[in-house]
Amino acid sequence: MLHIYNTLTRRKEEFQPLTEGKVSIYCCGITPYNYAHIGNARPAVFWDVVRRYLKAIGYKVRYVQNFTDIDDKIIQRAKEENTTAEEIADRYIKIYMDTLEALNIWAADVYPKVSENMDAITEMIKHLVVEGYAYPLEGDVYYSVEKFKDYGKLSGRRLEDMEAGARVEVDDRKYNPMDFALWKAAKPGEPSWDSPWGKGRPGWHIECSALSMKYLGESFDMHGGGSDLIFPHHENEIAQSEAYIGHSDGFARYWLHNGFITIKEEKMSKSLGNVFLVHELLKRYSGEVIRYFILGAQYRSPLDFSDERVAEAQSAYKRLVNAKKTAEDLLENADGSAAGPETAKALLEKAKEAKKAFFEAMDDDFNTALAIGCLFPLIKEFNTYAGDVKSRGVVFDREGFRTAFDIFTEMTSILGILEKEEAGQADDALVEGLMGVLLSIRQDARAEKNWTLSDKIRDELKNIGIAIEDTPQGVNWKKL
Structure with missing residues (x-):
């Protein structure tokens, strides 16, 4: 039975989907103004494995990931390059999609762009104004955090103790310093859209509430993102979404947050100059090696990045590759009865034990680190059996060996590795x-x-x- 850690309740819970046999997921996407870094890759890889595992245990999954294609960073980049915000966003969205393909990540069911969903966003803001949760102010619209009694329930912060955090703008006009922008009045030379409050563009937080509910409904199963999004982004999403719905029983049921990437145990940040871009790493390592490295830590744990650790991951990954090649060579070239003399009986039992342990690890909050560990005792058995067949004259049990290898392939496919011969x-x-x-x-x-x-x-x-x-x-x- 699948159990997942819910940031909202601060405990592991048995997963119960809203609709039997179906799972709906929304994950916050990137702001496409630069190349994707290893920190962007971690949630992308993690949620890909979540989707693969849910499918493996019988669920039909709908997965939505947005693009924040209008943002201060995009506008600034466009000014620096003397081009449009649209051109910048489209360029880096394409590069990001190429990166996902290199990392062997399944495409989302929908990749909604903020710029293409202004109607849904402005309608939601209008409703919040009407209900008294938001107030217009000289072309801007702000959400009044004091109107939402449960503000802080995701992050565990008390409103009176809070200080303006990342991406919270200081504005003396606001009723409360923690009030956040739902709509920003247009500035000269910036992209803008029509609204009841004049030309402008959406604030950061409102987009994910509007897009998740547009494509998944007012209630859906899982909401994901990095730990840095818990506050203020996801906290504000809950406040505006539950206010819009009118009760606390809707919106996302389970909140999952992956841990930070650290560089030599120091948080990765552009200001420290220790950001590693995925397209640069792909010049040195295959996409599946990077993917394997990311999955080597349980998703909520910090992941410390270094060339040495990636090299270690590459070495371990090659052991899996070699074992797969050994197994495929045996199946292709070794003589043996279709029914088989059951010489692979012990191997098959080891494969079944490995599968049981693998699924138990994945059921325990998607513990990919433990799941990966289940593969190595099995490949040792593969290699021993292959040696017995080739060197000791053991008669090849094709049927038993094929079944054991299929179990191995099932597990590696859930992890998204060993699926393609990469360049x-x-x-x-x-x-x-x-x-x-x-x-x-x-x-x-x-x-x-x-x-x-x-x-x-x-x-x-x-x-x-x-x-x-x-x-x-x-x-x-x-x-x-």
Whole structure:
């Protein structure tokens, strides 16, 4: 039975969907003004695994992720490049979609843009004004937090203790410093839309309330995003959405928030200059390796990023790749009875045990770290069995081995790994081959005491980021 940690209640709860057999999910998307960084990739990968797992256990899933395609950052970027906000947003949305594909992420059912849903947004604001939860002010419209008695219930903050947080604008005209903008009056040269309060554009928080309810209804199952969105963004979403609905039984039932990405145990931030862009990482690692690295920590835990840790993930990932290739080679080339002599009976039992442990881990708040751990004892069994068939003359039990391998594939498919032969994997094989040739030449040079050639190969490799080490057991190499 699936249990998930609900930020709203601060405890794990048994998941009960609103509609039997169906799950509706809304996840806050990106503001497309720059390349996606590793912090953007984490929720994208996590929610992809959630969707895959829910499908695997029998649910039909509807998943919505928005694009905030009108925002101060986009407008500023457009001014810097002497172009339009629309061009900037469209450019980086396309790049983001390419990034999702590289990370092997399923497309959302809907990617609504703020700019294309102004009617839904302005209608919601109008209703909040009529009901007394919002007030117009010289072309702006603000939400009055004091009107919503449960304000702070998601973050656990008390209104009287709060200070203006991220993206909360200081404005002496507001009734309360914590009141937030639902609509912003147009400024010269900025994109704007018509509204009952004059030309302008929406505030940040209202868009997700309007878009989630437009595409999923007034009540839906799960709402997701990073921990940094709990306050003020998601807190404000709840306030305006429940005020709009008129009761607290609607809107999102379960709130899930992934932890921060840290860089050497320091929070990643643009101001510190320690932001890693995914398109740059993809030049060094395959999309599935990055994905594997992200899933190596339970989603609510901080994830510490470093080249060393990604390299460790890559090494572990390659073990899975090699095990898969070994299994596929055995199925393709080994002789054996279709019915089989049941020599894979013990292997099949191990596969069933691994699957049970895997699903238990996923049922425990989508614990991908534990789920991944279930794969490695199984691939050890695969490799042992393959060795027995090839070297010890054990008769190949094709049917039993195929069933065990199908179980392995089911688990890796839920994680979204080992599903495609990426260019990075093919490149790795090429690099391995070329390095073998170069090191062989260098060994010959050393045997002939041609130290000039030997050192030249070592130094040139170092210049392109490859270190070699001579040991009594032979020569080793690694990427710097």
